[in-house]
Amino acid sequence: MSIAAQQFLEAAGSITRNLRHRGLIQTALRKYEAARDRKKSAFNDWSAARQSAAETKWDAINHLDTYLAEFASKLEARGTKVHWCPTEPEARDTIRGIIRDSQARCIVKSKAMTAEEIHLNEALEKDGFEVVESDLGEFIVQLRQEPPYHIVFPAMHLTRDEISDLFERELGSDPTREPEELTMIARRALRRKYLQADVGITGANFAIAETGMVSITENEGNARLTSALPRVMVTLLGIEKVLPKLEDLALFLPLLATAGAGQTVTGYNTLYGGPRQPGESDGPVEWHVVLLDNRRTELLADPEQRDALHCIRCGACLNVCPIFRNVGGHTYGTTYSGPVGSVITPHLRGLQDWKHLSNASSLCGACTEACPVKIDLHHHLLQNRRNAVGDAPSWIERVAWRAHAFVVNTPALYQFAQEVGRIVEPLRRRLQGTPLDPAQSWTRTRDLPPVAGESFKEWWRNRR
Amino acid sequence: MNARERILARIREALTVPAPKPGSHGHVHGSHPPHVGSQDAQPIGFRNRPVHEARAWLPKGGTTPAEHLARFAAASSELKTDFRSVDSEAEAHAALRRIADDEGWRRVASHHHALTDAAVAALGRTALFTDGGYPPDDLEACEAGITTCDVLVAQTGSLVVNSRTSGGRALSVLPPHHVVLARRDQLVSDLTDAFERVEALHGRQWPSMISLVTGPSRTGDIERILVLGAHGPKKLTVLMW
Numbered sequence: 095m096s097i098a099a100q101q102f103l104e105a106a107g108s109i110t111r112n113l114r115h116r117g118l119i120q121t122a123l124r125k126y127e128a129a130r131d132r133k134k135s136a137f138n139d140w141s142a143a144r145q146s147a148a149e150t151k152w153d154a155i156n157h158l159d160t161y162l163a164e165f166a167s168k169l170e171a172r173g174t175k176v177h178w179c180p181t182e183p184e185a186r187d188t189i190r191g192i193i194r195d196s197q198a199r200c201i202v203k204s205k206a207m208t209a210e211e212i213h214l215n216e217a218l219e220k221d222g223f224e225v226v227e228s229d230l231g232e233f234i235v236q237l238r239q240e241p242p243y244h245i246v247f248p249a250m251h252l253t254r255d256e257i258s259d260l261f262e263r264e265l266g267s268d269p270t271r272e273p274e275e276l277t278m279i280a281r282r283a284l285r286r287k288y289l290q291a292d293v294g295i296t297g298a299n300f301a302i303a304e305t306g307m308v309s310i311t312e313n314e315g316n317a318r319l320t321s322a323l324p325r326v327m328v329t330l331l332g333i334e335k336v337l338p339k340l341e342d343l344a345l346f347l348p349l350l351a352t353a354g355a356g357q358t359v360t361g362y363n364t365l366y367g368g369p370r371q372p373g374e375s376d377g378p379v380e381w382h383v384v385l386l387d388n389r390r391t392e393l394l395a396d397p398e399q400r401d402a403l404h405c406i407r408c409g410a411c412l413n414v415c416p417i418f419r420n421v422g423g424h425t426y427g428t429t430y431s432g433p434v435g436s437v438i439t440p441h442l443r444g445l446q447d448w449k450h451l452s453n454a455s456s457l458c459g460a461c462t463e464a465c466p467v468k469i470d471l472h473h474h475l476l477q478n479r480r481n482a483v484g485d486a487p488s489w490i491e492r493v494a495w496r497a498h499a500f501v502v503n504t505p506a507l508y509q510f511a512q513e514v515g516r517i518v519e520p521l522r523r524r525l526q527g528t529p530l531d532p533a534q535s536w537t538r539t540r541d542l543p544p545v546a547g548e549s550f551k552e553w554w555r556n557r558r
Numbered sequence: 559m560n561a562r563e564r565i566l567a568r569i570r571e572a573l574t575v576p577a578p579k580p581g582s583h584g585h586v587h588g589s590h591p592p593h594v595g596s597q598d599a600q601p602i603g604f605r606n607r608p609v610h611e612a613r614a615w616l617p618k619g620g621t622t623p624a625e626h627l628a629r630f631a632a633a634s635s636e637l638k639t640d641f642r643s644v645d646s647e648a649e650a651h652a653a654l655r656r657i658a659d660d661e662g663w664r665r666v667a668s669h670h671h672a673l674t675d676a677a678v679a680a681l682g683r684t685a686l687f688t689d690g691g692y693p694p695d696d697l698e699a700c701e702a703g704i705t706t707c708d709v710l711v712a713q714t715g716s717l718v719v720n721s722r723t724s725g726g727r728a729l730s731v732l733p734p735h736h737v738v739l740a741r742r743d744q745l746v747s748d749l750t751d752a753f754e755r756v757e758a759l760h761g762r763q764w765p766s767m768i769s770l771v772t773g774p775s776r777t778g779d780i781e782r783i784l785v786l787g788a789h790g791p792k793k794l795t796v797l798m799w
């Protein structure tokens with residue numbers, strides 16, 4: 095078993111017993127579900143909208159080279175510097191270089207999962223820069239020195255009391271039970287930072303090829319401020335974020351907000367097409383767009399799972415996943431958790447080390463059902479399982495299945511096995527799940543149906 | 559080969575094998591095995607359902623101006639946008655003065671435009687105009703930012719500001735109260751219309767930032783409880799005549 099798999103099992107074991115955690119997640123997600131359903135019902139036809147979005151993303155991803163080149167050249171035409179980064183270290187070093195060249199001291203950052211993916215904050219802090227997360231949830235988890243719990247709701251696992259304690263300890267604020275006051279404490283703490291910062295780092299939700307713009311979705315206005323006041327702006331995004339046309343946003347913005355947070359559209363959806371242009375009164379004088387591959391092209395090369403690159407990171411699949419709802423976001427040990435994380439992490443970080451995530455699924459299909467761009471998530475989990483076994487077959491399983499096939503294909507042997515089964519049944523019952531049970535790891539948490547007292551054939555014979 | 563070429567080459571290599579169409583559950587073009595080059599059957603930009611049709615499945619914005627207005631008002635009240643539809647510019651100015659008095663504004667920020675110039679003059683407060691640059695600390699000290707907008711969207715209760723004709727990137731988001739002055743004919747039905755209108759306004763010379771603003775700044779990051787004014791304005795007022 096890989097180290098990651100062992101850690102997953104241990105963390106899952108302890109957190110599923112934590113009733114406080116469970117209560118918190120269930121309450122938060124119940125609220126989410128109610129809001130989402132209300133907003134979904136305002137759609138004239140939710141499933142047609144999803145299909146249209148899936149086709150749009152299909153077009154974008156299956157012509158990625160064309161769209162990406164168009165996107166980059168349109169950006170460059172208006173003075174944006176575009177950086178292409180095949181790997182994680184290259185992206186990190188590119189951004190470190192930009193920041194060094196700009197002689198920055200203080201950096202504000204708005205939410206970017208890609209930055210988590212390349213461990214940007216650690217690298218910049220090691221270089222001696224102060225990096226401040228400006229999204230409230232991210233700000234909270236940064237103070238706690240932990241990764242975001244959820245790709246959309248980073249601090250969903252914390253109560254207001256815990257946050258109040260944290261602020262008291264880290265910021266010296268007075269304790270309070272009011273979410274409003276807590277938010278204002280963070281607002282005050284961050285205001286100065288926006289004004290002081292020399293560099294603003296953002297992520298992006300969509301890259302519009304037609305016009306050469308990125309679109310950033312948020313609710314708080316922190317990304318707006320991050321890209322308004324500092325003199326240098328850096329935007330880091332995965333190459334899969336492309337959408338062909340500006341008008342595609344008319345569909346994708348409501349879809350993302352509805353599936354992700356139960357909103358018609360989020361508070362601010364902002365398009366950036368360049369650094370400050372002639373005649374404009376503010377905005378960064380330099381804008382760097384950093385395009386990250388980091389093994390996305392390997393996922394692209396798998397036609398079966400290519401649609402995983404359609405993901406718009408709405409988090410809907412996490413919210414409905416029975417596994418996520420029980421084990422929580424940190425247990426995964428990955429940048430992207432939940433069903434989509436289980437699907438793509440093996441491609442991004444290695445199948446054999448991360449195949450256990452694809453096994454941590456009941457294959458209920460709730461994720462596929464929830465996905466606004468119709469990614470076939472639960473089938474991809476199955477395909478990962480198949481690929482993992484194909485790459486590194488387990489001989490015990492092979493022998494067991496061969497033997498099973500031989501027995502059930504030989505009537506006499508099959509009948510004999512039934513007899514034996516009936517005889518050892520009481521013993522099996524007694525041993526089930528104990529250390530003496532050879533299949534303990536399976537049977538400890540599962541019941542087997544009892545072996546029937548008679549077979550159907552016998553029952554039929556006796557009836558006549 | 560530079561990094562750009564390396565990534566593009568990897569993409570092209572990966573795309574030589576076609577992927578199944580969405581909704582086909584893993585079957586490439588019916589039951590036929592995938593074969594190289596069959597992508598040509600799906601030209602770039604192809605959709606079974608063209609995107610401009612997508613509006614038919616989205617939440618409705620209404621078809622008549624009266625419906626647009628009703629829809630915008632309903633969306634605003636849900637979003638906690640203070641939306642006031644008034645009869646004349648003079649009424650809008652009077653409403654603005656009342657808000658300024660109630661909240662005790664001393665300094666406001668704005669940008670030059672026929673609508674804002676008249677409103678700021680009528681308001682009679684010290685005003686910072688952001689056109690041509692400004693010290694950020696001064697803008698931060700203002701109690702309100704008064705701007706125009708490109709278009710308002712009935713479907714979502716949103717409005718669109720930009721960095722060139724709405725006073726820059728920060729004016730609409732740094733002061734704690736954002737006031738938008740708008741004319742009725744700026745209200746359109748849905749996002750598709752809004753993007754069309756924005757494109758018609760700016761044509762080939764896009765501003766560097768275009769923001770679709772939907773309600774005041776908000777967060778639900780603490781126990782999913784809604785709080786307004788996370789980092790941007792706590793209040794958003796739309797005065798329309």
Ligand code: SF4
Pocket residue numbers: 404405406407408409410411412434461464465466467468469471
């Ligand atoms: S896989 Fe689908 S549901 Fe999950 S985050 Fe991505 S877009 Fe949302």
